[in-house]
Amino acid sequence: MDTVLVIGIAGILASAAPIVFAAIGETIIERAGVINLSVNGAILLTAMAGFAVAVTTGSVVWGLLVGALIGALVALIVAFASITLKQSQVAVGFVLALLCRDLAYFLGNPYMGRSGPRLPHLPVPGLADIPVLGAILFQHDLMTYMSFALIVLAYVYIFRTRPGLVLQGIGERPAAAYVRGANVNLLRYVYTVVGGALIGLAGPMYSLSVKAGWKGTISGLDGIGWIALALTIFGGWNPLRAALGAYFFALLQWLGLVLQPSLPNIPSQVLQVAPFPLMILTLLLVNIGNAEWVDRTLAGLPEKARHAVARVLRAMRTSPPAALGMPFEKE
Amino acid sequence: MVRTSSRWTNFVFQLLAIVLALAFTSLVMVLAKANPLEAYRNIVVGSLGSINKFSDVLVAWVPLLLATSGLLVTYTAGLWNIGVEGQITLGAIFTTWALRVLQDSTLSPGLIIVIGFLSGALGGMLWASVVAFLRIYGGVNEIFGGLGMNFVATALTIWLIFGPWKRPGIGSMSGTEPFKETLWLPTFAGLRISPWSLVIGIIGIAVIYILLQGTYFGLKLKAVGRNRRAAFLLGIPTTQYMWAAFLLCGLFAGLAGAVQVLGVYHRLIPSISSGYGFLGMLVAMLINYQPAWAAPVAMFFAALNIGSIQLPIVMKLDSTLSGVLQGALVLAVLLMDGVRQRLLRRR
Numbered sequence: 170m171d172t173v174l175v176i177g178i179a180g181i182l183a184s185a186a187p188i189v190f191a192a193i194g195e196t197i198i199e200r201a202g203v204i205n206l207s208v209n210g211a212i213l214l215t216a217m218a219g220f221a222v223a224v225t226t227g228s229v230v231w232g233l234l235v236g237a238l239i240g241a242l243v244a245l246i247v248a249f250a251s252i253t254l255k256q257s258q259v260a261v262g263f264v265l266a267l268l269c270r271d272l273a274y275f276l277g278n279p280y281m282g283r284s285g286p287r288l289p290h291l292p293v294p295g296l297a298d299i300p301v302l303g304a305i306l307f308q309h310d311l312m313t314y315m316s317f318a319l320i321v322l323a324y325v326y327i328f329r330t331r332p333g334l335v336l337q338g339i340g341e342r343p344a345a346a347y348v349r350g351a352n353v354n355l356l357r358y359v360y361t362v363v364g365g366a367l368i369g370l371a372g373p374m375y376s377l378s379v380k381a382g383w384k385g386t387i388s389g390l391d392g393i394g395w396i397a398l399a400l401t402i403f404g405g406w407n408p409l410r411a412a413l414g415a416y417f418f419a420l421l422q423w424l425g426l427v428l429q430p431s432l433p434n435i436p437s438q439v440l441q442v443a444p445f446p447l448m449i450l451t452l453l454l455v456n457i458g459n460a461e462w463v464d465r466t467l468a469g470l471p472e473k474a475r476h477a478v479a480r481v482l483r484a485m486r487t488s489p490p491a492a493l494g495m496p497f498e499k500e
Numbered sequence: 501m502v503r504t505s506s507r508w509t510n511f512v513f514q515l516l517a518i519v520l521a522l523a524f525t526s527l528v529m530v531l532a533k534a535n536p537l538e539a540y541r542n543i544v545v546g547s548l549g550s551i552n553k554f555s556d557v558l559v560a561w562v563p564l565l566l567a568t569s570g571l572l573v574t575y576t577a578g579l580w581n582i583g584v585e586g587q588i589t590l591g592a593i594f595t596t597w598a599l600r601v602l603q604d605s606t607l608s609p610g611l612i613i614v615i616g617f618l619s620g621a622l623g624g625m626l627w628a629s630v631v632a633f634l635r636i637y638g639g640v641n642e643i644f645g646g647l648g649m650n651f652v653a654t655a656l657t658i659w660l661i662f663g664p665w666k667r668p669g670i671g672s673m674s675g676t677e678p679f680k681e682t683l684w685l686p687t688f689a690g691l692r693i694s695p696w697s698l699v700i701g702i703i704g705i706a707v708i709y710i711l712l713q714g715t716y717f718g719l720k721l722k723a724v725g726r727n728r729r730a731a732f733l734l735g736i737p738t739t740q741y742m743w744a745a746f747l748l749c750g751l752f753a754g755l756a757g758a759v760q761v762l763g764v765y766h767r768l769i770p771s772i773s774s775g776y777g778f779l780g781m782l783v784a785m786l787i788n789y790q791p792a793w794a795a796p797v798a799m800f801f802a803a804l805n806i807g808s809i810q811l812p813i814v815m816k817l818d819s820t821l822s823g824v825l826q827g828a829l830v831l832a833v834l835l836m837d838g839v840r841q842r843l844l845r846r847r
Binding site: 257259263272398446452 | 528531532580582634637638639640641643644645647648649651652654655658659662663778781782785817818820821823824826827828830831834835837838839841842
């Protein structure tokens with residue numbers, strides 16, 4: 170296999186790792202029935218804080234831990250405001266997205282452009298030397314391996330274990346889960362905080378590895394969190410599909426960079442946003458099956474065509490957890 | 501009696517929220533090793549210290565107020581029009597486009613400026629209609645449709661500035677070639693604020709106030725926002741009302757973009773929206789979607805923005821401090837409102 174391609178694929182896997190963390194974190198939170206719109210701000214704030222801590226202490230581990238802690242804290246505010254105080258989740262999340270972003274830029278000012286530690290490169294002994302596959306899968310840093318593990322773990326946990334079933338339950342039918350003995354609001358708190366910690370790891374994964382350093386407004390991180398939110402929907406609240414979306418997004422960004430020299434008339438900023446219209450298009454494809462007029466139009470089609478179209482739509486379509494965004498109150 | 505006492509608790513909790521937000525922002529400044537009092541003093545001096553500075557506050561106030569006015573309509577309809585940033589940007593692009601086409605024509609400058617405004621409004625409505633279309637017929641949540649369109653709008657601006665509309669020679673981040681002065685909105689002598697943009701901003705919020713508080717349209721829009729299904733069953737054509745809300749917001753956002761081009765920058769620059777769309781969302785949330793409060797609160801936020809411009813020079817602090825204070829204020833108000841309601845329920 171072409172070495173350029175191998176390096177490209179390995180690079181895509183590594184650069185998608187933080188998005189995988191953020192999208193799966195959000196998937197867990199939304200599975201529990203809570204919308205957390207703060208992701209974009211949380212990633213920026215934890216990227217800055219993780220970098221600042223790593224520079225000060227000289228330890229990337231502390232940087233990652235502080236990132237997870239701040240991410241959990243931001244999510245805790247969303248949980249507290251929405252579950253305990255019954256405020257609009259969307260409003261609180263959106264305010265936090267802006268507040269955390271500005272906090273990151275304000276507090277990160279002294280760390281702008283400084284050089285800092287990076288996550289060490291950790292080839293897996295033995296496996297790293299396998300031709301092609303070794304270079305693609307086994308020559309990364311720790312957090313990239315963790316992102317592979319997270320995809321599998323989150324998938325198995327949600328769909329193959331009993332607590333995972335309860336997690337689905339509190340997002341789909343909280344009343345039924347409550348009757349069966351689940352403490353809905355407590356569990357929502359727990360999953361929101363856990364998901365927030367995962368999102369909080371995405372920040373330092375950028376500032377300590379993928380886009381090392383802190384460069385303030387030109388760090389190129391503003392917008393990633395919104396992508397992660399869109400991927401959660403695109404992935405149909407399934408960690409596997411969300412991760413695939415993250416890799417697809419990283420692929421598009423990589424293509425943007427690779428194609429840049431052959432398209433000198435297009436500024437790089439334009440190619441970098443190419444994923445966004447595609448994202449809208451994919452959201453349209455996965456959502457269109459839910460629209461009423463589609464049902465109405467379908468009803469007018471001849472039977473055979475109707476079945477064919479309906480099957481295609483059903484295959485693409487995703488539906489959110491039924492109680493997403495709705496507070497739970499025992500009557 | 502009950503009414504007054506609840507109004508009092510309301511007031512007390514709002515005051516607490518402000519104290520909380522100020523305390524949080526001061527703590528953040530202490531973390532950044534800065535003197536909070538000196539920073540607040542600099543913000544006040546930087547926004548109200550002279551007639552020039554206050555006129556700059558007004559320059560920021562008008563587009564912010566226009567964006568807030570538009571957002572009040574979509575909020576009333578229960579829609580989260582995050583795409584407002586892109587709608588402002590498209591307004592600016594369309595205004596620039598109209599001016600570029602007409603600047604060498606024989607039309608009078610006044611007429612060209614009017615066409616510029618109309619064109620800007622059209623641009624904002626066009627961008628809003630994409631989000632509306634995705635939301636209403638595609639089932640794509642307006643938050644994601646809007647965000648995507650924001651990024652596309654930014655890319656479009658940069659492409660225009662570096663591509664077809666680049667300055668003679670080489671394109672640069674400083675924007676397109678400025679228009680000749682006859683196409684600038686006339687200002688008060690020696691100041692940067694134009695009486696015309698003030699008039700547009702004030703008429704804008706007045707129209708929205710009357711529309712939402714004094715017409716059947718506003719009442720029905722509220723019904724759509726509260727419970728779309730119930731409104732539909734009561735015979736309100738909800739789809740048309742959602743379209744109307746999106747298009748009205750797009751119109752106001754487009755006007756905000758037109759003001760940015762005609763009255764402030766006199767050209768297209770990469771960040772032409774200046775973040776007024778997102779800031780407008782914060783203002784609307786802070787005033788709990790009451791149009792009567794839009795003008796004063798938008799003025800306060802504009803003053804914070806202008807006042808903090810000096811901070812990097814005077815105190816070596818990042819000017820995003822204003823954003824921290826604004827975000828903290830809205831968050832504190834939301835939280836304290838929740839606490840108040842919880843305490844009242846307990847009783």
